[in-house]
Amino acid sequence: MVLPAVLLGLSVAAPAVAAEPAESQEGLVWLKKMASASRQLNYAGSFVYRSSRQAENSRIAHFVNPAGGEFERLETLDGPPREVIRTNDQVTCYLPASKTVIVEKRNPRRFPALLPEQLTGVSDSYNIRKEGMDRVADHECYIIVLEPKDNLRYGHNFCAEAGSGLPLRARSYNEKKEPLESFAFTQITIGGNFNREMVKSRYAAKSKDWKVDRSGLPVAETPADTGWVLVSRLPGFKKLTEFKRSIAGRATPVAHIVFSDGLAAVSVFIEPMPNGRATQTLSHQGAVNIYTRPVAEYMVTALGEAPAATVMQIANSLELKGATATAR
Amino acid sequence: MDKISALMDGELDAHQSEQQLARLKNDSEARACWEAFHLIGDALRGERIVSRNLSERLRERLAQEPTVLAPPRARPARPIATYAWSAAASLSAVALVGWVAFSGPLAPQPDAPSVAAKAPPVAPVPVVAAPPQLASVPSEGKMNEYLIAHQEFSPSTAIQGLAPYIRTVSGTQTGKGQE
Numbered sequence: 173m174v175l176p177a178v179l180l181g182l183s184v185a186a187p188a189v190a191a192e193p194a195e196s197q198e199g200l201v202w203l204k205k206m207a208s209a210s211r212q213l214n215y216a217g218s219f220v221y222r223s224s225r226q227a228e229n230s231r232i233a234h235f236v237n238p239a240g241g242e243f244e245r246l247e248t249l250d251g252p253p254r255e256v257i258r259t260n261d262q263v264t265c266y267l268p269a270s271k272t273v274i275v276e277k278r279n280p281r282r283f284p285a286l287l288p289e290q291l292t293g294v295s296d297s298y299n300i301r302k303e304g305m306d307r308v309a310d311h312e313c314y315i316i317v318l319e320p321k322d323n324l325r326y327g328h329n330f331c332a333e334a335g336s337g338l339p340l341r342a343r344s345y346n347e348k349k350e351p352l353e354s355f356a357f358t359q360i361t362i363g364g365n366f367n368r369e370m371v372k373s374r375y376a377a378k379s380k381d382w383k384v385d386r387s388g389l390p391v392a393e394t395p396a397d398t399g400w401v402l403v404s405r406l407p408g409f410k411k412l413t414e415f416k417r418s419i420a421g422r423a424t425p426v427a428h429i430v431f432s433d434g435l436a437a438v439s440v441f442i443e444p445m446p447n448g449r450a451t452q453t454l455s456h457q458g459a460v461n462i463y464t465r466p467v468a469e470y471m472v473t474a475l476g477e478a479p480a481a482t483v484m485q486i487a488n489s490l491e492l493k494g495a496t497a498t499a500r
Numbered sequence: 501m502d503k504i505s506a507l508m509d510g511e512l513d514a515h516q517s518e519q520q521l522a523r524l525k526n527d528s529e530a531r532a533c534w535e536a537f538h539l540i541g542d543a544l545r546g547e548r549i550v551s552r553n554l555s556e557r558l559r560e561r562l563a564q565e566p567t568v569l570a571p572p573r574a575r576p577a578r579p580i581a582t583y584a585w586s587a588a589a590s591l592s593a594v595a596l597v598g599w600v601a602f603s604g605p606l607a608p609q610p611d612a613p614s615v616a617a618k619a620p621p622v623a624p625v626p627v628v629a630a631p632p633q634l635a636s637v638p639s640e641g642k643m644n645e646y647l648i649a650h651q652e653f654s655p656s657t658a659i660q661g662l663a664p665y666i667r668t669v670s671g672t673q674t675g676k677g678q679e
Contacts, residue, residue: 210661254669420645439650455639458667
């Protein structure tokens with residue numbers, strides 16, 4: 173009686189996998205490999221970030237302490253210095269020009285832990301394939317293409333280092349296949365021993381008298397029903413999480429709901445209406461579109477690495493549960 | 501529609517203006533034309549937001565002055581100030597209609613994108629065509645707190661590690677520089 177149980181177990185697990193063509197399967201494997209490589213490997217190098225507005229060089233170092241702990245440091249090399257330090261799940265941004273420190277807590281339930289359940293979602297919305305090889309920053313890499321199946325999301329193109337899977341280049345495209353933004357290493361060293369110096373902040377000591385914004389830190393990140401629902405769903409986008417949290421610079425807790433298709437994510441923030449901001453606005457920062465819309469006495473802000481229409485549609489189909497009932 | 505264009509350019513005399521304004525109130529086609537001309541003008545000047553603010557300001561003024569909506573019909577020698585007010589009132593009524601019409605598709609926006617959503621492979625066009633109703637402006641770091649909060653949940657951030665945070669710190673500095 174053991175054998176049928178095993179077979180049954182297999183048949184339950186199999187469909188999601190078997191439904192994907194081999195090509196797509198390989199792409200998924202590489203996507204997963206990229207996600208874990210960027211967390212588990214030691215690497216240090218320089219990359220260039222390009223958006224429609226600018227090109228900027230930065231230096232990044234990521235080290236994992238074998239005794240425990242993940243450390244990452246990002247600093248800009250052009251223009252006024254800025255630094256982002258990550259120590260496990262805490263992110264600190266140092267902005268020396270304005271003498272400001274922003275401290276944020278990251279969600280400890282991060283990838284790749286979240287990834288497997290989302291992988292099926294990714295292939296629902298994108299055609300994934302591994303294309304030929306390329307060379308980035310003197311490293312051989314495989315090109316992984318994610319082509320959206322509709323125009324609710326952007327296209328992506330990664331180049332994953334042939335040995336480790338570390339993403340050396342990431343590009344996104346809009347629906348007209350025009351480039352939106354790209355990250356590409358220009359120089360990188362992969363491997364090596366844990367080096368605390370490489371991930372230490374240059375500003376931590378100097379920032380004692382800087383303005384510190386910690387309001388984002390005591391995060392009440394317990395999943396909670398915020399009372400807001402989507403009245404029409406967007407294909408491929410599933411609710412990832414929903415909770416009330418504190419946000420730097422906001423006095424009252426803000427409802428935060430995240431929708432994702434496995435690769436692109438759209439966050440919706442709902443706060444009590446601030447004074448004198450009751451208009452719809454659409455703005456963008458790199459590939460991120462940001463849309464605000466007043467709903468009754470609330471301000472709804474939706475943002476994410478998705479086309480403006482997608483971000484707007486999510487914000488526009490959001491309603492307060494009670495309001496829906498009374499309106500009809 | 502020549503008259504409307506002339507009205508916009510201030511080429512009509514008081515009497516003609518009043519006629520055209522009355523027509524704008526009653527004739528939806530003329531209103532659409534008026535609105536379109538303004539949108540074209542605004543777009544050419546890159547002043548998309550201005551027409552919205554203008555119509556809002558006018559709407560506020562209108563709310564404070566309810567009586568001017570129905571100015572006395574025939575008064576032979578009307579003082580210029582009254583005339584101006586009536587014109588402003590008519591304009592604001594039009595602007596209000598224009599504003600409502602203009603913001604209409606933005607609010608629920610169920611048509612184009614959901615059609616595309618239901619049948620993505622067949623109808624690949626409309627989603628993109630829908631949003632430019634609202635011109636997108638660079639955010640200039642105004643949403644950084646939200647961006648940072650968002651990034652921890654973004655799968656692309658998970659794949660690329662800390663690198664996408666560069667968006668946030670870039671935006672911060674650009675914003676500071678331009679303020």
